Amino acid sequence: MKLQFGIIGPAQSGKTTVFNALCSTQASVGDYSAAKAANIAIVKFPDTRVDKLAEIYGSAKTTHPEIEFIDIAGLAAHGAKDHHDAAELLKEGSFVHQLRMAQALLLVIRYFDDDNIAHPKGSIDPARDIIDMESELIIIDLVQIEKRLQALNHLIKVRPDDKSKAELALMEKMKDHLENELPLRELDFTREERLLLSGFRFLSLKPALYVLNISEDRIGDSIQIEQKYQRQDRKNLALAALCGKIEMEIAALAPEDREVFLKDMGIQQPALFKVIKKAYELLGLITFLTASENEARAWAIAEGYTAYEAAGEIHSDMQRGFIKAETIQFDELIAGGDWTDARKAGKIRLEGKEYIVQEGDVILYRFNV
Ligand SMILES: Nc1nc2c(ncn2[C@@H]2O[C@H](COP(=O)(O)OP(=O)(O)O)[C@@H](O)[C@H]2O)c(=O)[nH]1
Numbered sequence: 001m002k003l004q005f006g007i008i009g010p011a012q013s014g015k016t017t018v019f020n021a022l023c024s025t026q027a028s029v030g031d032y033s034a035a036k037a038a039n040i041a042i043v044k045f046p047d048t049r050v051d052k053l054a055e056i057y058g059s060a061k062t063t064h065p066e067i068e069f070i071d072i073a074g075l076a077a078h079g080a081k082d083h084h085d086a087a088e089l090l091k092e093g094s095f096v097h098q099l100r101m102a103q104a105l106l107l108v109i110r111y112f113d114d115d116n117i118a119h120p121k122g123s124i125d126p127a128r129d130i131i132d133m134e135s136e137l138i139i140i141d142l143v144q145i146e147k148r149l150q151a152l153n154h155l156i157k158v159r160p161d162d163k164s165k166a167e168l169a170l171m172e173k174m175k176d177h178l179e180n181e182l183p184l185r186e187l188d189f190t191r192e193e194r195l196l197l198s199g200f201r202f203l204s205l206k207p208a209l210y211v212l213n214i215s216e217d218r219i220g221d222s223i224q225i226e227q228k229y230q231r232q233d234r235k236n237l238a239l240a241a242l243c244g245k246i247e248m249e250i251a252a253l254a255p256e257d258r259e260v261f262l263k264d265m266g267i268q269q270p271a272l273f274k275v276i277k278k279a280y281e282l283l284g285l286i287t288f289l290t291a292s293e294n295e296a297r298a299w300a301i302a303e304g305y306t307a308y309e310a311a312g313e314i315h316s317d318m319q320r321g322f323i324k325a326e327t328i329q330f331d332e333l334i335a336g337g338d339w340t341d342a343r344k345a346g347k348i349r350l351e352g353k354e355y356i357v358q359e360g361d362v363i364l365y366r367f368n369v
């Protein structure tokens, strides 16, 4: 499973800075021309458990789950203030298309003071900017739904069929919701509705991770800031506070030098760790591990996956020929020595297809093909 986050936000909020902090890249900042191509980078999730397994097994290689960040230049440069703007943004070839392909959104909101950097709204107000961002997504989706409704109404006149009628009802339901200024990610859908929805890729339906780009002097208050701005009544929404500028500088250092600088700045965990942790919570993901002489590997899967479903992530043969999942918690495995020791001690569980995989499970699949 590859995770994709599309980065958006108001102009000069620090999107590219945060992108650099997360990806250890050096894309040019302070440049917000709409014509620029998106910055794209794939980052591995750091997970020391993989390295530990590789050590025990003498694995030839290690593999980590990956997360892709797409820093989209276009949307932020103008932003959809009304229906006309939104329609412009929807035009083919626009950056919105790139955004639609992402699985989730990372929305960067400015919370740093700097008189030399203009704020499009003239003042620093994260709560207002979050509301405005939400409205922008809602407007873009509304425009798309209105277009679809027109087409559907036309279609139903010509050839009324059940599928079109079901879709019409769904679009009406979403339109009502959006007109109440609520994002689609807060609406409940039936299984059938989800199927009808799958092709549309609505922006306000995507899980949203807000990043407050805080100034250096607010680093010490980042937890309080997160508590203040995280709306508990919101579904599929998370929020992290981090200082993009400092973290970008630290991310540019050699990995072994980073820790001491983070400590100096009073940063508990680097931006990437924080964002991945929040992303896991937001998307409902857990990690399980596999290891052999060939490869030690961490896998990101949806919470609640069965051993059978998790096998499918690895290989379809493994799923088809599933016999048993030999399972042990990582900590228990490490405490006991290695797999052979754990087996001798009777600590390896034999789990069946229906077993719900837990965070930190190390699994050895038994299967025949
Ligand atoms: N003082 C300060 N400036 C920042 C911070 N984050 C970004 N900037 C500056 O704000 C400007 C816009 O940043 P950029 O990442 O290009 O914003 P984008 O337009 O959203 O991609 C650049 O000059 C950055 O150096 C910060 O935390 N503090």
Ligand SMILES: [Mg+2]
Residues within 6 Å of the ligand: 015, 016, 017, 029, 030, 031, 032, 073
């Ligand atoms: Mg930028």
